[in-house]
Amino acid sequence: MKLFYSSSxxxxxxxxxxxxxxxxxxxxxxxxxxxxxxxxxxDPLTAEKLEKVHEPGYVRAIRRGQPPELAGSSGLDWDPxxxxxxLATNGGVAAAALAALRDGVAGSLSSGLHHARxxxxxxxxxxxxLMLAARAALFAGARAVLILDFDAHCGGGTRSLIGNDxxxxxxxxxxxxxDAYRGSAKQTLDFVxxxxxxxxxxxxxxxxxxxxxxxxxxxxxxxxxxxxEGCDLGGLRGxxxxxxxxxxxxxxxxxxxxxxxxxxxxxxxxxxxxxDRDTLVGLxxxxxxxxxxxxxxxxxxxxxxxxxxxxxxxxxRRLERVTNSPTIRAAGLGRWQELVASAAxxxxxxxxxxxxxxxxxxxxxxx
Ligand SMILES: [Zn+2]
Numbered sequence: 001m002k003l004f005y006s007s008s009x010x011x012x013x014x015x016x017x018x019x020x021x022x023x024x025x026x027x028x029x030x031x032x033x034x035x036x037x038x039x040x041x042x043d044p045l046t047a048e049k050l051e052k053v054h055e056p057g058y059v060r061a062i063r064r065g066q067p068p069e070l071a072g073s074s075g076l077d078w079d080p081x082x083x084x085x086x087l088a089t090n091g092g093v094a095a096a097a098l099a100a101l102r103d104g105v106a107g108s109l110s111s112g113l114h115h116a117r118x119x120x121x122x123x124x125x126x127x128x129x130l131m132l133a134a135r136a137a138l139f140a141g142a143r144a145v146l147i148l149d150f151d152a153h154c155g156g157g158t159r160s161l162i163g164n165d166x167x168x169x170x171x172x173x174x175x176x177x178x179d180a181y182r183g184s185a186k187q188t189l190d191f192v193x194x195x196x197x198x199x200x201x202x203x204x205x206x207x208x209x210x211x212x213x214x215x216x217x218x219x220x221x222x223x224x225x226x227x228x229e230g231c232d233l234g235g236l237r238g239x240x241x242x243x244x245x246x247x248x249x250x251x252x253x254x255x256x257x258x259x260x261x262x263x264x265x266x267x268x269x270x271x272x273x274x275x276d277r278d279t280l281v282g283l284x285x286x287x288x289x290x291x292x293x294x295x296x297x298x299x300x301x302x303x304x305x306x307x308x309x310x311x312x313x314x315x316x317r318r319l320e321r322v323t324n325s326p327t328i329r330a331a332g333l334g335r336w337q338e339l340v341a342s343a344a345x346x347x348x349x350x351x352x353x354x355x356x357x358x359x360x361x362x363x364x365x366x367x
Contacts, residue, residue: 001295002099003029003288004108006041008088013079017270018124021280022089022109025266028281034288036295042095042108044087045132049094053131053161055119062086062126074121086126093129093220093265094136100263101140101218105252105294107264107287112222114155114267115179122157123179129265130220131161134168142217143167146209146260150202150247151224151267152234153178159187169216171209173202175227175236195238198227199246206254219255219262223248225283226268230275234268244283248290253332256294264291293333315349322363331359 009022029037050059061070063083071078089110099106112130115123134145147162149155149172156179162168170187174180175198183189188208192201209216226234228244255262264287269280311319319340322328328336339356346352352360 001037001291002096002103002106003037003039004042004092004095004099004106004110005039006088006092008041008044008084009092009110010085011081011088012076012085013081014077016076016124017280018111019076019085021266021269021284024277024281025109025284028285029288034285034292036292037288040095042088042092044084045091045094046087049132049136050086050090050127052135053118054116054127058119058121062121070120072121074116074126075124076121076126082126090127090129090132093133093263096263096265097133097137097218097220098140100261101137101142104261105255105263105291107291108266110265112149112151112155112220112265112267113157114149114151114222115153115157117157117160123153125157128157128161130155130158130222131168133220133263133265134218137218137220138167144169144212144214144216146171146212146216146219147222148219148251149173149222149224149267150227150251151222152176152226152231152236153224153268154180154189154191155222156181159189162187169209169212171205173198173205175239176234178234192236195229195236195240195243198236198239199243199250202247202250206250210258215258216260219260221251221255221262221264221287222267223251223264223284223287224267224269225280225286226270228269228275228283230272230279231268231270232272232274233270241279241283241286245286245290248286249293249332249334252290252293256332257330262291262294294329311343311346312348315343315347315352318349318360318364319343322360322367325363325367327359327363327366335359 092108092110096106096108113125116125116128
C-alpha cells in the first residue's frame with residue numbers, strides 16, 4: 001500500500017500537531033514498520049491545480065505572504081515555507097486519491113483540512129486537501145466521489161466548496177460543533193452527542209450510502225482521531241481507542257465490501273495533558289492498520305503462513321487456495337482469522353465447523 005509522505009510536509013515554521021505529526025508517524029513507521037506499507041514522496045501540487053478549488057488571489061497570498069491578514073487567515077503563522085508545505089501535503093492527498101483509483105487503497109500522512117474555504121483559510125486549514133483530491137479524481141475519470149469525514153469537528157469548508165456539484169457527496173459524522181452547517185441529501189451531517197451512539201451512527205450512515213447512485217468510484221476518508229476522549233480539542237467522553245480501532249475496521253471493511261477504492265488522510269488529533277505524542281501516533285496508526293485490511297498480501301491483512309503448518313496438508317492447501325479470494329476478502333480479516341484459528345484446532349477438514357466449511361466452499365467457487 002502506498003503511503004505518501006515527504007519531509008516537506010513539516011517544513012513550515014509554525015509548530016503545531018497539524019504541521020508536525022506527519023513526521024512523528026513517519027518516524028514511528030521507520031522504528032516499527034507495518035509490513036506492506038511503502039512510503040513515497042508525492043509530486044507537489046501546482047498553483048494552477050490549487051486554483052481549481054481556491055480563489056487565485058488567496059493562492060497568491062499564501063505564496064507571497066501578502067496581504068498578511070489573508071496569508072494568515074487559517075490561524076497558522078505565515079512564513080515562506082508555508083507554500084512548499086501546502087504544495088507537498090496537498091500533492092500527497094491528490095496522489096493518494098489517484099493511487100487508490102489504481103490500487104484500491106492508499107493514503108497520505110497529510111491532513112484533509114476540511115475547514116478551508118474558497119477564498120481564505122479557517123481553523124488552521126490553509127487549502128482543502130479533500131476537495132483538491134476529489135477534483136483530481138474527477139479529472140482522472142471518476143464519476144462519483146464520496147468524502148467520508150469522521151473528524152470530531154464538522155467539515156463546513158468542504159460543504160461550502162462542494163456547492164451543487166452532484167459528483168461529490170459528503171458524509172460527515174461529528175461530535176463537536178465547530179464549523180457546523182445545514183446538511184442536505186448529498187451533504188449529510190450526523191451530530192453525535194453520546195459515545196454509545198457513535199459507532200451505531202457511523203454504521204447507519206454507511207448503510208444509507210449503499211443506496212447511492214451512481215455507485216462511488218472513490219472514497220476520500222478524513223480519518224480524524226480527535227473524537228478520542230483524551231483529546232482536549234473535540235474529544236467526547238467515552239470514545240475510546242478501541243472504539244476508534246473498530247471505526248477504522250468498519251470504514252475499510254465497508255469500502256472493501258462495496259468495492260470502493262479508498263484514499264485516507266489524517267485529520268484532527270491533538271496532544272495535550274491527557275494525550276501524549278506516542279498515544280496520538282498510535283491512534284493514527286489505527287487508520288493505517290485498518291487500511292491494511294484491504295491488502296490481501298501483506299500482514300496484518302492475512303495471518304502468516306507459518307500459522308497453518310500444523311494442520312493437515314489437505315486442509316492447508318484448501319485454505320491456501322482461497323486466502324485471497326473475493327469471498328474471503330469480503331468476509332473481512334476478523335472472519336478469516338477465526339477460520340484459520342478454527343482450522344488449526346480442527347486439523348482436518350471433517351472436523352471444521354460447517355459454517356467455516358461453507359465459507360471455504362463458497363470461496364473455492366470464485367477462484
Ligand atoms: Zn477536528
